[in-house]
Amino acid sequence: MTVPQVVSRDEWLAARLDLLAQEKEATRMQDAVAARRRELPMVRIDKEYTFEGPAGRVRLVDLFEGRRQLIVYHFMFDPSWEDGCTSCSFAVDNVGRLGHLHASDTAFVLVSRAPLTKLEKFQARLGWTIPWYSSAGTDFNYDFHVTNDESVAPVEYNYKDKATLEREGIAFLGEGDAHGLSVFFREDDAVFHTYSTYGRGPEALLSTYHYLDLTPLGRQRYVNEFPHYDGYGEEAGHSHHDPECH
Structure with missing residues (x-):
């Protein structure tokens, strides 16, 4: 370097x-x-999605907590995993006080496929307080293309179908769980999808990167090379296969 x-x-x-x-x-x-x-125009959400949260089953409209806007970070946490994705954890570590978003009529939540018991255990370990919901047993992850299983729905990631992913040599991005960010808007009980981004799109959350971009040495490592924050100083041998963000 x-x-x-x-x-x-x-x-x-x-x-x-x-x-x-x-x-x-x-x-x-x-x-x-x-x-x-x-x-961008928006699309009305007609499907009734439900999630498991600390207060039990809730609807998508409930995730707004009465606010007009909702940002969902699709956090990679396969139901078979014991720990959440390291790069998604790095993103969540970079999220600041939610009060500033709340003051702008905007809610921010995490959604993953893992069962709520695993989410809560991992959340307690890393000291997060951001609302986290399980989409287990629903179509939510598949419909928003952050979980791909060809037996459930056609493969798509970052607006590329299976053939395109294969042609570009990134077919692994269309396998299993991936990360992303989606934005929704509410008018009374009607919910609309306004935006989703994948790959490097959610990089806007990574304030650590923005700080490092000001320095001579720069970022120094890719997103998936950051361990869980409690893993610094240890051998970071455990890492799930993430979609690469670079």
Whole structure:
């Protein structure tokens, strides 16, 4: 891994101003993309999804907790696993205080296929308080393409069908559980799907990466190379096969 070249202050300033122009261009592009995202049409959810939570069975509309917007992080946790996905755990570790989202009429929850007992045990271990619901026994993960099983539904991940995934040499992304993020909007009891993103799309949650992007050494490791936070200093030999985010 290389380190920056040592130069004079004037040379550094010239390079910094050149980069600043590029940063401002990228910011304007991000603003334009965000505006297009807000303008996306939405689809009414007619299927009655239910989830298992601390208070028992709840509906999708209940996950809003009375708010108008809902962000769902599709957390990879296969029912046969004892631990949640390491890269999804890294993402959740980066989520800040939910009060700021709540003040903007937006709820944030995690949804996984594993049974609630496993979710609660893992949640307690890592000290999270974000609401977490089990979608076990429902079509939710399959309908939002974060679990693929050809016997249940056609394979699709990141808006690519099985043939496309195979052609691009990433067929493994269409096998089993994957990660993603979906956004919903509510009008009274009517729920609408407005947005879903996969692959590197949920990277917006990774504040650790955004901090590291400011430094000379950069990110240094891929998302799935971060262990569970209580695994630092140990041999990180246990890791589930995640869809690669790079």
